[in-house]
Amino acid sequence: MPATAAPPVRNERQDDGYFGPESVSWRVFSDPSAKLGGVAAILLQALNSDMMQLFDKVSDFAGDGPGRAERTGRYIDTTVFGDKAHADAAGASVRRMHAASTWTDPVTAEVMRADTPQWLEWTHNTIVWGVLRAADLYGPALSMAEQDQLVREQHKAAELAGVNPVRIPATRAELDKYIFAEQGWMALTLPAAEISRGLRQPALWGNPVKVLTGIIIQDGIIALLPEWSQLLYGVAGRPMNLRGAAKVTRALMAAGRRNASYDAVITELTTKVDTHPYRKVRTGAATA
Template identity: 35%
Template sequence: MTSTGDVGLFGPDSVTWKVLREPISILGGLRSLYLQALHPRAVAAIAQNSGYRADPWGRLDRTSMYVETVTYGTTAEADQAASRIRRLHARMTATDPRTGETFRIDEPDLLRWVHVTEVESFLTTARRAGLDLTEEEVDRYYTEQLRSAKLVGLDPTSVPATAAEVTAYYEAMKPELSLTRDSAETALFLTVPPVPASWGSRPLRLGLTLGPTRWAYFGIAATAIGLLPPWARKIYGGLGWATTDLSADLSVRGLRLLLKAGISALPERYRVAPKRREALTRAGLA
């Protein structure tokens, strides 16, 4: 089959497609939220503007759809999705709880932090789960992701474009990061989110629930936390030991194998996300 249309911002030969076709990338999304919560202004903006507490699973679904559209949609679809996000953010402000200052949530510094933590988390999670990438592919992935950064309103020249630049960016950001009340509450919510009753959990005190689904999610959240850089775990009050990294690597590799086995058991039409299937068709690879 030959190519019949626009394959979007990246295409089948991109490292971005190679990374994000991994089902384990959803764990990278969770890891990025723990990282984002360490930026006092970023987490204040989320706490004051987002409805994630009232509808966490709906927000997760909408965020996943945005990432899927930007990754696999046509150029027009990606532009349209990003335009909606930019218009939404342009109307929002938040108050810095430390200074009382009001700020726009689409400030470049905040957009850059969210972008870098997200794309780095997808990549790091996939690699630690066993995805084999060369150093050249890693740098190419970050360079490709400048297109995503531009979509949300960032100047691509201001965004880290290689692994070395991402490392330097994190080093420069460390003095600005801390554990605030918003950070702690967000991290707790990410670790113990409400689970629909239909998922087989029973209520406990403090509004928590317990059951097979809860215990499974605990393991997933613990793995996401273990995948954080040692300096981030220390801010949360955890340990930066290498043994934590080793156990997280073993856990995420096991999760990747389980996901692959589970997906392979599904009927063929459910094994590939709709947007990816459409992109493969346009690329002549379906």
């Protein structure tokens, strides 16, 4: 008799992760506006000049913008929508990567480390602020209590990345205060200018409808940024353009919600992180 093939090993979910269906985190991070908030967060992170100096030496931060955005998005999806084992594995992977990313300034002999607490806090806080700011402009509508709940829920995400939750904001008001208080430390470096080149000089070739939509979305992202960061990037002074772009972007986000129900989006996200998590922890999981 011919040998019977062994059934494939399935990568079954063990639980609903650290947040779950009733969380504000699932509601916000599953919304199409969260992707725009995530891009705004990367732009804010890039204005930390010390952090960018290190990343320019140890990684291709500016030259691999799309790749970095994809990896960051996959990490966030895994920590938010994956089960606890995969969220833990993703967090451990990122902590190891940060611990290994160091550079010694040849002039000052200062050792710069990616796991510097203030830098990790800036990275985490900009992500939470970015998705909340996107929700402000483009939905989903959140009460102040829900905004505060999201900030507190994301303390677990901070902990996974190596951030001490005691050191970071616990309410939306505290988060706003933190973001605006940090502006004095920010500067536009050459690597940051490189990753933002498209904001200042958007591509104008290709399908006219896609080009126009892309420019509108770009301006919709710029509209999310604090005014001081728009000034640093050289994209300030366009209030009429940004208001118009924000209005159209809001309509595009609403259309996205109508075209895919919340349940369908959650199913897609949980399936994606189950089959292709940032880091696998069980036999049969897709390779990260």
